[in-house]
Amino acid sequence: MNCLEYRQICGADPGHGATDFRDHETECKDCRAFAREMRVLDQRIREALAFDVPITVRRPQAAAVQSEVRRWRPARLGIAASLFAAIGLSVGVWLSAPPPALADAVTGHLKHERKAWQPSDNPVAAEVLDAVLQHADVQMKGNVGLISYARTCSIRGNDVPHLMIQGERGPVMVLIMRNEKVDEAVPLRAKGYEGLIVPVGEGSIAIVGREGEAIAPLSDKISQTVYWRF
C-alpha cells in the first residue's frame, strides 16, 4: 500500500483494521501523523454529534406504545365506556371536586425526584425550561422567582411540567396540568407537606410546599403567569 492509498482509506475510515493498512502506518511516519490527526478529528466529530438529548424526548416509549394499544382496543370497550358514562350522567352523579385520584397522584408524586427538593440557588437552563413548557403547550409570562428545576413528568398518564420554585420554607413543587380541570381550589395534605390544586382555565396547577409554607400567595402568582397555548 502506498501513501496515497493509505490516506484515502484513512480519511474515510480512520479505524480501518486491514493488515496492509496497519503495516503501512507502522512503517510511514508521515502517514502515522496523518492518521493521528484524523483520529483526533473523529473524536471531535463524535463529541459534536453526541449532543445531550432534550429531556422532553426522554419520555418512555410506553407513551407511544400505549397510545397504539389504545387504538387497537376492541370497539366494545368504547361502547361499554359510553354506556357507563350515560348511566352516570342519568343518575345525576356529578363531582365538583377532582377525582380523588388526582390529589393522590399529586401527593404521590412528592416521593419522586427527591433531588429536586434540595434547596438551590441555581436557575434551571432557559432552554430546558422552554422545552419542558413547550412540550406541554404551556407558556409562562411574568416572574415567579427562581426556578431551580424543570422536568416533564407523568401525572395520570399526561405529560405535565414539574417545576420547583423557591418558597419561604424551601423549594415548592409546581405541576402544571392542562388536562386536569377542577372547579374550585382543592387543599392537599401529605406528611410534612401541604398545598393546593387551583383551577386555571380548562386545566389546573398543583402547588405543594413544606408544612407552613404560604401556598396561597404563591398559587396566585403562578396562576397569573401560566397560559395554555393553542
Added chain:
Amino acid sequence: MNKTENELARRRRFEALTRAHRDDLYRYAFWLARDHAIADDAVQECLLRAWKAFESLEDESRAKPWLMTILRREHARLYERKRPDMVAMQDLSQRENAILGSQPDTDIDDLRVAILQLDDSYREPLVLQVLMGFSTEQIAEHMGIKQNAVLTRLFRARKQLKSALESGHPDDDEGGAA
C-alpha cells in the same frame, strides 16, 4: 399466561430493548432532519412502527440497525409530508445549536455548524459511522449504496469538516455525492 399478560410481557420486552437505543435514535433523527420537531415525530413514528412489527425482529441483538432502518424510512415519509420551510443556513445553525446546547468548547460549536452545513448525503454516513459505530459495509447496506460510494462520501465529509475547522467555513469545492 393469558392474553393480557402476554401483551404486557411483550410490551416490557419491547421497552427494555428500545430504551437503550432511544438517545441514539433521536440523535440520528436530528442529524437527518436538522429539525427538532421532525426528529421528535420521526422517533415516535419509528417506535410505533417498531412496536407493530416487533414480532418480525428475529434476532434481538440486531435491534439497533433494525430500529435505524425503520427510523430512516419514517423520516423520509415525514419529510415528504412536512417539508420544513426553507431557512437560511445561518439561522438554522443558530436555531438548532440552541437546541443542541452551547458548549464551553467553541470548536465543538463550530463543528456542529459545519456538520449541519454538510450535504445530507455526506452527513448521514458520517453519523452512522462515527456515532453509531456502523462499519462501511453496514452503512452501504443501510443506505442502499455501494461501499465505495460510502468511502468516498466519508472521505469528503471529513475533508470538508477539517477545512471548516481550519478556515472557519466549509470547503465547498468538493461538493457532490459519490
